[in-house]
Amino acid sequence: RSKLAMVQSEWVRDVMMDKFASEGKKFVVYEVVSKGDMILDVPLSQVGGVGLFTKELEVSLLNKEIDLAVHSLKDCETKLPEGLYLAAISEREDPSDILVPNPTKPEIMKCKTLKDLPAGAIVGTSSLRRMAQIKAMRPDLVIKDVRGNVQSRLAKLEKSYDVIIMAKAGFQRLGLFDGPNPVVAYDIDSSEMLHAVGQGALAVECREDNKEVADMVRSVVEHPETRARVEAERGFLRSVGGGCQ
Numbered sequence: 001r002s003k004l005a006m007v008q009s010e011w012v013r014d015v016m017m018d019k020f021a022s023e024g025k026k027f028v029v030y031e032v033v034s035k036g037d038m039i040l041d042v043p044l045s046q047v048g049g050v051g052l053f054t055k056e057l058e059v060s061l062l063n064k065e066i067d068l069a070v071h072s073l074k075d076c077e078t079k080l081p082e083g084l085y086l087a088a089i090s091e092r093e094d095p096s097d098i099l100v101p102n103p104t105k106p107e108i109m110k111c112k113t114l115k116d117l118p119a120g121a122i123v124g125t126s127s128l129r130r131m132a133q134i135k136a137m138r139p140d141l142v143i144k145d146v147r148g149n150v151q152s153r154l155a156k157l158e159k160s161y162d163v164i165i166m167a168k169a170g171f172q173r174l175g176l177f178d179g180p181n182p183v184v185a186y187d188i189d190s191s192e193m194l195h196a197v198g199q200g201a202l203a204v205e206c207r208e209d210n211k212e213v214a215d216m217v218r219s220v221v222e223h224p225e226t227r228a229r230v231e232a233e234r235g236f237l238r239s240v241g242g243g244c245q
Contacts, residue, residue, distance in 0.1 A: 001031040002149040004170050008202055009070040011173075015220045025216075030066050032056050054205075058084060061205065067213045069205040073198035073230060074167070078238040080205070087206040087214035089230060091223035093169035095200035097130065097193050098185040100154070101163050108162045112186040114138055114193070117163065124157065124164035133193045134165075150174060154183065165193075169200040197233040197242070201226050 006029070013027045020027075033056065057069040058081050073089060080086070101108045111117050114137060123134060124146035131143050144161065146153055150170050157164050168187065176183040204221055206214040 001033060004150055004174055005070075006031075007173050008072070012068075012070050012202070012204060012217070012221060016217065019220050020216060030060070032060060032066075058205065061207055064207075067206070067210060068217055071203045071205060072170075073201040073203040074196040076198065076203050076205070078234050078242075083208050084205055085208055086203045088204040088218045088221035089223060089227045090202040090204075090221050092226040092229070093172050093200040094187075095195040096168045096190070097165055097188045097195055097199075098168045098171065099163050099188055100157060100166055100183065100185045102157055102161060103184065104158050105162060109184065111163070114141075114188065117141060121162040122160070124153070124161040127165070127196070129196060130165050130193065137192065150176070167196070167199055197237045198230045201230055 009029050013029055016027045054071055054075055060066045061069055061084060101111060119140040122142045122144055124144055126145050126147050146156055146164055153164055171177060204217050
């Protein structure tokens with residue numbers, strides 16, 4: 001029930017309503033809290049288990065409490081529970097990571113890349129992928145774990161970090177680059193940091209025995225080019241056994 005999760009789910013609901021409301025179909029958003037959202041004081045790599053942001057939704061699907069689940073594709077395991085599959089994958093937003101500087105520190109606000117940061121700068125991220133790439137390029141930076149939704153991480157930024165690293169797509173969906181007080185952030189080039197597998201795309205998960213709903217959501221959400229790209233990425237991740245740990 002984070003703001004970003006609700007925005008993403010409401011988008012799927014709205015495009016479904018636009019096409020099928022005239023047929024008498026109705027779509028309702030059902031809020032679920034995931035394990036990953038409940039345990040915020042421990043790094044993801046130490047929480048243990050798989051599907052930290054998807055398992056509770058998948059249990060609700062299998063129990064037939066819901067008919068489809070909306071995920072950020074980067075959170076989805078490469079091997080799904082038996083009886084479930086990704087019925088639709090949306091057109092991908094920009095998959096880049098972004099560097100978000102502390103707005104209270106003018107000297108840091110000038111730093112547009114990881115290479116620009118002064119030695120000893122404190123970088124916030126909860127991703128082992130990001131940590132590994134930062135350490136490879138800038139072993140002189142201090143990396144500290146940061147958890148929580150987008151808004152809570154931005155609040156923590158001003159108190160405890162020089163910069164945080166986040167996914168650009170979530171900021172775009174929340175409209176944080178728009179309005180009178182846009183968040184200042186800089187794209188991180190893929191030569192500096194490669195994005196997560198599936199980052200920027202949404203996945204809609206359904207039961208295999210619910211073909212009617214799967215066909216409906218596929219007709220309005222599915223983006224074939226994005227699916228081809230992310231399935232290639234997920235195939236690589238499956239081969240190397242990648243995940244939160």
